[in-house]
Amino acid sequence: MDENKLKADALVVGGGIAGMQSALDLADQGYQVILVEKEPSIGGKMIMLSKVFPTLDCASCITTPKMSAVANNKNIRILSYSEIQSVQKNGSGFIANVLKKPRFVVEETCTGCRLCEYACPVDIPNPFDLNIGAIRAVRVPFSTAVPQIAVLDMDNCILCGKCARACPVDSIDFLQTEKEVEIEVDTLIIATGFETTPIDAKKEYGNGKLHNVIDGLIMERLLAPTGPYARVIRPGDGKEPESIAYVQCAGSRDETLGVPYCSRICCMYAIKQAMLIAGSLPMADITIYYMDIRTFGKGYEQFYQNAQAMGIEFVKGKVAKISEDENQNPVVRVELIDENSQIIERTHDMIVLSVGMSPKYNPSQVYGVNVDEFGFVKSPTPNLSSTKTNQPGIFATGASTGPMDIVDSINSASAAASSAASYLESVRNGK
Amino acid sequence: MTEKTNPKPEETKIGVYVCYCGGNISDVVDVEKVAEKMREHPNVTIARTDMSMCSDAGQSIVENDIKELGLTRVVIGACAPSLHEHTFRGTVARGGLNPYYFHHVGLREQDSWVHSNNPGGATEKAVRLMYAGIAKANLLKPLDMIKLKAERHALVIGGGVAGLRAAYDIAGRGINVTLIEKTPFLGGRMAQLETVFPTGNNAREDLHSLINEVRTHPLITIHTLSELVNIRGYIGNYDVQIRSQSRGVSGDNAEAALAACTQEVPDDFNYGLTKRKVVYRAYEGCFPSTPAVDWEHYDGKPIEIDGQKVIFENKKKTFDLRIGAIVIATGFQPYEPPRGDYGYDELPEVVTLPQFIRYMGLRDGNVGELTWKGHPVRDIAAIHCVGSRHLAGVHEPQPDGILNNYCSRVCCTATLHQVNELLDEYPNINVYDFYEDIRTYGLEHESYYTEASKNMVRFLRFHGDQRPEVAAAPEGDTHPVLVKGKDYLTNGLEIEVPVDLVILAVGMVPRPVDDLVDMMKIPKGDDRFLLEVHPKLRPVETPVPGIVLAGTAQSPMNIQESCNAASAAAAKVSVLLASGQVELDPFVAKVDLDKCTGTGDCIEVCEYEDAIVLETMTVEGNEVQRAVVTPANCSGCGNCVSACPHHAIDVQGWEVAHYEAMVDAITMEVEL
Ligand SMILES: Cc1cc2nc3c(=O)[nH]c(=O)nc-3n(C[C@H](O)[C@H](O)[C@H](O)COP(=O)(O)OP(=O)(O)OC[C@H]3O[C@@H](n4cnc5c(N)ncnc54)[C@H](O)[C@@H]3O)c2cc1C
Ligand SMILES: Cc1cc2nc3c(=O)[nH]c(=O)nc-3n(C[C@H](O)[C@H](O)[C@H](O)COP(=O)(O)OP(=O)(O)OC[C@H]3O[C@@H](n4cnc5c(N)ncnc54)[C@H](O)[C@@H]3O)c2cc1C
Ligand code: SF4
Ligand code: SF4
Ligand code: SF4
Numbered sequence A: 001m002d003e004n005k006l007k008a009d010a011l012v013v014g015g016g017i018a019g020m021q022s023a024l025d026l027a028d029q030g031y032q033v034i035l036v037e038k039e040p041s042i043g044g045k046m047i048m049l050s051k052v053f054p055t056l057d058c059a060s061c062i063t064t065p066k067m068s069a070v071a072n073n074k075n076i077r078i079l080s081y082s083e084i085q086s087v088q089k090n091g092s093g094f095i096a097n098v099l100k101k102p103r104f105v106v107e108e109t110c111t112g113c114r115l116c117e118y119a120c121p122v123d124i125p126n127p128f129d130l131n132i133g134a135i136r137a138v139r140v141p142f143s144t145a146v147p148q149i150a151v152l153d154m155d156n157c158i159l160c161g162k163c164a165r166a167c168p169v170d171s172i173d174f175l176q177t178e179k180e181v182e183i184e185v186d187t188l189i190i191a192t193g194f195e196t197t198p199i200d201a202k203k204e205y206g207n208g209k210l211h212n213v214i215d216g217l218i219m220e221r222l223l224a225p226t227g228p229y230a231r232v233i234r235p236g237d238g239k240e241p242e243s244i245a246y247v248q249c250a251g252s253r254d255e256t257l258g259v260p261y262c263s264r265i266c267c268m269y270a271i272k273q274a275m276l277i278a279g280s281l282p283m284a285d286i287t288i289y290y291m292d293i294r295t296f297g298k299g300y301e302q303f304y305q306n307a308q309a310m311g312i313e314f315v316k317g318k319v320a321k322i323s324e325d326e327n328q329n330p331v332v333r334v335e336l337i338d339e340n341s342q343i344i345e346r347t348h349d350m351i352v353l354s355v356g357m358s359p360k361y362n363p364s365q366v367y368g369v370n371v372d373e374f375g376f377v378k379s380p381t382p383n384l385s386s387t388k389t390n391q392p393g394i395f396a397t398g399a400s401t402g403p404m405d406i407v408d409s410i411n412s413a414s415a416a417a418s419s420a421a422s423y424l425e426s427v428r429n430g431k
Numbered sequence B: 001m002t003e004k005t006n007p008k009p010e011e012t013k014i015g016v017y018v019c020y021c022g023g024n025i026s027d028v029v030d031v032e033k034v035a036e037k038m039r040e041h042p043n044v045t046i047a048r049t050d051m052s053m054c055s056d057a058g059q060s061i062v063e064n065d066i067k068e069l070g071l072t073r074v075v076i077g078a079c080a081p082s083l084h085e086h087t088f089r090g091t092v093a094r095g096g097l098n099p100y101y102f103h104h105v106g107l108r109e110q111d112s113w114v115h116s117n118n119p120g121g122a123t124e125k126a127v128r129l130m131y132a133g134i135a136k137a138n139l140l141k142p143l144d145m146i147k148l149k150a151e152r153h154a155l156v157i158g159g160g161v162a163g164l165r166a167a168y169d170i171a172g173r174g175i176n177v178t179l180i181e182k183t184p185f186l187g188g189r190m191a192q193l194e195t196v197f198p199t200g201n202n203a204r205e206d207l208h209s210l211i212n213e214v215r216t217h218p219l220i221t222i223h224t225l226s227e228l229v230n231i232r233g234y235i236g237n238y239d240v241q242i243r244s245q246s247r248g249v250s251g252d253n254a255e256a257a258l259a260a261c262t263q264e265v266p267d268d269f270n271y272g273l274t275k276r277k278v279v280y281r282a283y284e285g286c287f288p289s290t291p292a293v294d295w296e297h298y299d300g301k302p303i304e305i306d307g308q309k310v311i312f313e314n315k316k317k318t319f320d321l322r323i324g325a326i327v328i329a330t331g332f333q334p335y336e337p338p339r340g341d342y343g344y345d346e347l348p349e350v351v352t353l354p355q356f357i358r359y360m361g362l363r364d365g366n367v368g369e370l371t372w373k374g375h376p377v378r379d380i381a382a383i384h385c386v387g388s389r390h391l392a393g394v395h396e397p398q399p400d401g402i403l404n405n406y407c408s409r410v411c412c413t414a415t416l417h418q419v420n421e422l423l424d425e426y427p428n429i430n431v432y433d434f435y436e437d438i439r440t441y442g443l444e445h446e447s448y449y450t451e452a453s454k455n456m457v458r459f460l461r462f463h464g465d466q467r468p469e470v471a472a473a474p475e476g477d478t479h480p481v482l483v484k485g486k487d488y489l490t491n492g493l494e495i496e497v498p499v500d501l502v503i504l505a506v507g508m509v510p511r512p513v514d515d516l517v518d519m520m521k522i523p524k525g526d527d528r529f530l531l532e533v534h535p536k537l538r539p540v541e542t543p544v545p546g547i548v549l550a551g552t553a554q555s556p557m558n559i560q561e562s563c564n565a566a567s568a569a570a571a572k573v574s575v576l577l578a579s580g581q582v583e584l585d586p587f588v589a590k591v592d593l594d595k596c597t598g599t600g601d602c603i604e605v606c607e608y609e610d611a612i613v614l615e616t617m618t619v620e621g622n623e624v625q626r627a628v629v630t631p632a633n634c635s636g637c638g639n640c641v642s643a644c645p646h647h648a649i650d651v652q653g654w655e656v657a658h659y660e661a662m663v664d665a666i667t668m669e670v671e672l
């Protein structure tokens, strides 16, 4: 087949947990699926997490086999490091123009041996570890990446050629250019996910400039066994923190930040991280400053109660301000609602801002789908069929449709696959 | 299989892999040490470790080793087999080996997690478990999956919004669906709502748009007043028996019967707020529109229709169907507080939220002033978490011994939605909202909270172990009821709020489905809701193949979440049935006909219907009885193996010889 023109039944955009699940549910019904992922590897946010609530499975124990199942499914084809440029209607189906970005590595021959990576003299901040820790200019994105193919960061490459000499299969190609691929499909699923709300948005919380104030996602990397240090330390000075505090709703439920909604996951991830920290730093004091604890899902309330029993301190209070003392210890100014709303200052060694979720990508231009004021894809029937969009044949799932944890994302993804399958059948039966 | 493809134990070439499990195992077990020990084993060709064997990279290592080193067996020490045994069988198969030439050793649940305080011991145990795995691997035989024809026909149990959604989606995939609903009418609890969050749409209008799609779909058959009474068989081939009751009235005499009926009973659609006749429609516009007789309450007396005395007769009928997969969508019921709790069932001014919604829906247009039992309503208290978030040691368990310690997820937003609607209409009413945490978690839910605040709802926060109390006000007070409690938004101040009406935001409990649970052998969780296999890997599947869950039968959910779960269930059913064929693991009993003498001891102990039976066959000219297994019915439990006096039965993949070899290996001298 002409590699610049592909044909399939369904196109799934975004290879996070939602997109992977949609792709698998369609492929397992016998449909041909193309999965387009913007990054060099599929996996989304979930592959970056440490352990996941409510079961505390390690995130990669759930994600990597899914990634592998996607890679090994004969009905799924992954186009990584690719983005959809435009989508046109084509009868009841669609034609999508995809731009495959140059990896500067020949995908067909690279074996993922990493010899190039070992040879490269250039260290750059590691995006997978949110730029803490370093990685080479050419590398396999992370150890469990799918596909296991190197990618070369031309912006940082000094063109020394060491990688090319090290590569046993001659896969480094400095002259590679981007490639356009045209994909003809009958249905499309948008699963472009979320990004965390910015840590530097709030002046009162130091605009991201305080040394030992981090966000929840960085804490995930600190807690992950594959993370940069494989233990929890203060970013400011590398010291082991003895007192850690979580500030909830930092970035959500805040009109002034343009995020009035609740991000739905941050209460649970904060409790989860607190429990994990309590496990690895048993002597540390952990405090969670919250307005409402929203542990609404199956088994979540018990999770919260367990955390209380473990001695994690839950303080109902509004954190008005975070500053730092001369030792770079963060100081919170908090109104203790349970204690006559008195305002006090408390010093901690480290603060985690429980940042929320906002959409990663706004698909309204390219796909013509309606989005809400925040950019989440909006369903015309949010109750009865939440994965439908205003465009017949285009569905949306996971965190691209609103804040959602993994369990809810997976159900939403299977639901999108169901709706897409029904659409495919109705088109084929000429309905 | 023949000996040729099955090398002798001493000739096997085994690849052994020990997984760090991202730290889950390696934090306790010295994984490198274990691998080192494995290399001493004569059959081990290669022993490796990896951060996560289940990743694509990890799996590729195994695949390559099989191909390049000519491995004949693979043993992987990792998480629980329930998690990734299946994953690794795929790996082994891609490497070119029979997928059952693989053994999975559980080093996480069975070792690192339970011995986290004893790393040395855990490492030794890992070595022993791995040796046992190797011993078993040596004896493995190649097996084939059991392939079965699957009936392209699904049964959906429950005609609420989840069941309807699942039925429609499965049919959309071209698969036949039979939908059974226990009551005479479709719609479930959603029909009892008025406007719904987050759309503000009318619940019954939305519901009926779906009902219309379902009832006009050519592949869907609906049976109301119907229940599952018996089930046999297995995935792809369930034989189910369904019992239907009749409606009692038919098109010709229905309207007349409805008009003539005089016997009245509390109307369960309105949660007992009103009465209805025993010949009834659940609500105007319900589907089916033909009324039905309420058999539970009908007193059996004749009713005079057009001058004729008619006695209604419940003509029950049962019918059988062959079904490939089953969706359970039996839904929830609102928690009903025991008499006296928060004054419920004692004080007439105390209602549950579902009752309140019905009350508001029953009003005849806007009546200027809201009244309750004839009195104007000026002040209302809403109390959250009634029947939810109970604490051990503080709250009494329910009569069944279970503590309702979960959050019911829907009641916060549902309460604030109702309160806002109420205040839109009656801005002068004061609302006091007693809560512990406001859980308006969804994208569009928080706005109900902010709107309630703008509407001047007074929020009062209790602690879970100090919930508010409701009592009758003293004679002559301005209001009939007092709500007392501590408000932790004002430093635990003791407060007493006089009100005209108390709304209890009751939680959700599952509908009683013990009959289904027993018949289908599916598990319930600690919270009584039906239990999924794994919340992330298989969130809508039960451990019984081909039986999946949809909606609030599984846990509290709002409509969107119920419909998503239902569509997800439909996706799983479609995956199972789309090809018309299902595959099962071959771990089932196998009878060695040379040893079997037909004692029938095995049949006595087998707990699964038709899994093993005696059949008459001819051996050397004589008619004899021999045990025969139907693989699809066999669970592989091994009861028969232990019962057979002639050791004629083995469970494939888990033979007695395997266990013996494993026990020998486990008890071997190990030096670390
Ligand atoms: C700190 C933190 C901790 C968490 N912990 C937990 C937990 O313990 N348990 C739990 O259940 N949930 C947890 N979550 C939530 C969880 O991460 C999300 O529910 C889940 O990742 C959502 O999956 P998704 O596939 O919808 O989105 P994503 O994971 O964001 O995946 C989207 C994918 O689409 C790709 N993409 C984006 N735009 C495009 C484009 N234009 N073209 C092509 N591809 C594109 C992205 O690169 C990405 O791979 C946590 C979240 C955070 C922030
Ligand atoms: C007070 C209140 C207000 C709410 N407001 C909202 C809202 O505004 N927005 C929102 O999104 N959600 C709301 N909800 C939640 C919503 O009601 C549920 O999510 C939804 O009704 C669940 O549907 P279901 O199909 O799972 O269950 P159900 O509606 O309970 O349906 C189950 C069906 O199965 C039938 N059945 C049971 N057992 C059997 C059996 N053995 N055989 C055959 N049939 C059987 C039942 O008769 C019933 O018809 C509210 C809930 C409550 C309690
Ligand atoms: S050419 Fe670029 S990528 Fe390759 S080794 Fe040199 S700096 Fe690294
Ligand atoms: S580019 Fe070459 S050296 Fe780098 S991983 Fe691929 S095959 Fe190995
Ligand atoms: S989930 Fe919790 S922390 Fe996150 S926005 Fe909602 S209430 Fe705040």
Ligand code: SF4
Pocket (backbone or CB within 6 Å): A296, B384, B385, B386, B388, B389, B406, B407, B408, B409, B410, B411, B412, B413, B437, B438, B439, B505, B507
């Ligand atoms: S949703 Fe709100 S009222 Fe309902 S149990 Fe949870 S916290 Fe309580």
